[in-house]
Amino acid sequence: MKKRILSLFVLIVLSSCASKKEILYMQDAIEQNNSEVNYESANIQPNDILKITVESTIPEAAIPYNKSRAIGAQPQNLQVLQLDGYLVSVDNTIKFPVLGEISTANKTTKALEAEIKDRLISGGHLLDPTVNVRLINAKVTILGEVNKPGTYSFTEQNITILQALGYAGDLTINGKRDDILITREVDGVRKISHIDLTSASFMNSEFYFIKPNDNIIVSPNNPKVKSAGFVGNVGTILTIASLALSVTILLTR
Template sequence: MIKKQIKKLGFLALVGLLISSCTSNREILYFQDGEAYSETAINYEENTIQPNDILSVTISASVPEAAIPYNVGAPSTTTINNLETLKLQGYLVGTDGYISIPVLGKVLAKQKTINELQDTITELLVEGGHLLNPVVMVRLLNAKVTVLGEVRQSGTFTFTEQYLSVPQALGYAGDLTINGLRDDVLLIREIDGKRVIKHLDLTTANWMGNPEYMVKPNDVIVVQPNRAKVKTAGYIGNVTTIVSIASLLLSATILLTR
């Protein structure tokens, strides 16, 4: 009789633990209120140039030969498909925020957008009488985002797009695992010498219009483990589970001592 009661208690304890470790759809599904934000405007905020950025600066003019002294590396007529080679030939933004362009010398790039830097270099070329009708093209070559935690493939990913969203960055990492905490994803951002940490809720779409929706170069995205993952790691994550187990043990002790 006692053995049967112990088996029943063991079965009840197992069921209680399984129920407590279950994850609801509300914790798993992305953008559950997406229909309410189907007309949300996209915030295309231009990124500013930061120290350690590597820039490609190409200067051309109506007379191509006249622009050659203002460019580094291979002539503009040569096609280079290797991004790493382009980085080696690019302009590294120093800690002082400047890049050094042939003939023009040091040009302040820090805290300027790509378009603003293009305009600055164009003005220097025109006002200094260097070139007639110059065309300046600037690209960021080493934009990267790091994704850590409960994703299928964590790592640092390089992107060449001017605008990349957080969901796209998570797609580079193969999406969140089933154990990823979707309602509290950390976004760590360093910009203009300041570090900011934001908390993102991927189960809702109400943040898609915020600046945090778009990735900035050098962002770090951290996906924390959910409760089910933490429990399987040996940590009991809520008081209800502890009380249930204690109650079952107390009941078993009373029955066995009768």
């Protein structure tokens, strides 16, 4: 009887443990050594907020083409910039001073810069303008088995899925590293992908670089699911097993 109780105890503990293979990231990372990195700019999407600045060799001439911007103005915080930015409509357009409505459909920020510059020159507005377009409300939502789930803003043009998970404090020990779910909306089409972080092959995926408004969901691994569905956690299992063993010893004396 004692042997059966001990055997059951061992099986419960083992079933509650994750293996080394399930926990380690990029176990074949050496295969990606010296591989080429393909940077990709995201297309502008509805509800994006853009900061657009126009400069000219004659600063005063560029004033009408800038929103609430005075020469020599002090830097503003991000929230103020967002309130003063250009909100992309659901029709993929923005309303630009003097030039009127401009389409952002299927355009990156660089492509929009080129179009605005071309309009300013071809329309005789400015001779040699400099146009800068920045996305200022980029964010990623990270949920599930991470230490700090939530929605995180970023200002870089390219961040990786590893950087995004770093914002959330990394996966917990119970996170399922070989099946990270990513959802993405691009030009009105929803894309869903599963990423295996235990293999470095995900670095060649189109989902390696995070795009604005991506959602990352980390599911619990099998030991976590089993313990949650059975008695709660490993501590509870150990307590129950200890009590069962004590009772068995008392009854068999």
